[in-house]
Amino acid sequence: MDLGRIIDISMELNEKTVVWKEDDPPKLEPVARIPDAPVNFTWLHFGSHAGTHIDAPFYLYKDGWTTDQIPLERLMGRCQVLDLTGIEDTITAADLKDHEINREKVLLKTKNSYDLLIAYNPRHVVMDESAARYLVEQGVTTLGYDYQSFEREGRNDIHRIFLSKGITIIDNLRLKDAEQKEYHLICLPLKVTGIDGAPARAILIDEEEHG
Numbered sequence: 001m002d003l004g005r006i007i008d009i010s011m012e013l014n015e016k017t018v019v020w021k022e023d024d025p026p027k028l029e030p031v032a033r034i035p036d037a038p039v040n041f042t043w044l045h046f047g048s049h050a051g052t053h054i055d056a057p058f059y060l061y062k063d064g065w066t067t068d069q070i071p072l073e074r075l076m077g078r079c080q081v082l083d084l085t086g087i088e089d090t091i092t093a094a095d096l097k098d099h100e101i102n103r104e105k106v107l108l109k110t111k112n113s114y115d116l117l118i119a120y121n122p123r124h125v126v127m128d129e130s131a132a133r134y135l136v137e138q139g140v141t142t143l144g145y146d147y148q149s150f151e152r153e154g155r156n157d158i159h160r161i162f163l164s165k166g167i168t169i170i171d172n173l174r175l176k177d178a179e180q181k182e183y184h185l186i187c188l189p190l191k192v193t194g195i196d197g198a199p200a201r202a203i204l205i206d207e208e209e210h211g
């Protein structure tokens with residue numbers, strides 16, 4: 001199958017992965033290693049929101065969809081990358097109105113995609129309520145972002161605007177190599193059931209570029 005150029009927009013998940021500042025870092029425990037053991041085998045210990053992951057409505061709503069209940073159509077298909085890298089601090093509705101939003105799946109590329117990810121950056125780019133409400137009004141059903149959260153200090157006000165509407169959130173994307181245009185998105189979260197978040201591999205396929 002001639003797919004086009006593939007851009008991996010996932011974060012590396014290892015013991016150095018920057019996670020929410022109050023979470024333990026991921027631990028990849030080498031339970032067995034060759035030659036002392038017949039195989040290499042590793043236990044994975046990390047939170048449901050470590051690295052690139054999806055947020056399910058269950059994160060904030062006990063009767064909301066859990067990760068496994070999110071329809072895969074939400075995570076695959078045409079998407080639009082908006083270049084917001086000119087914004088230093090907070091994305092507002094006015095910033096978004098400079099762009100024409102015509103897809104239900106929208107990924108926001110900010111300066112966060114250029115963060116070196118050495119430590120949690122408490123001043124990462126965020127969005128305000130006006131921006132969130134504008135995205136809802138535009139009919140966005142899947143929203144990708146390039147940091148752990150759209151808001152600071154563990155607040156969930158912006159999350160509530162999206163998750164109360166059942167909008168699917170993909171966090172911790174790495175969009176440095178993506179341009180402002182349309183791509184085909186494939187984001188497949190692990191099928192962990194009954195919980196609030198799940199690690200995912202996310203890629204963009206540039207259908208204009210066939211190698």
Ligand SMILES: [Zn+2]
Nearest residue numbers: 049055171197
């Ligand atoms: Zn999350």
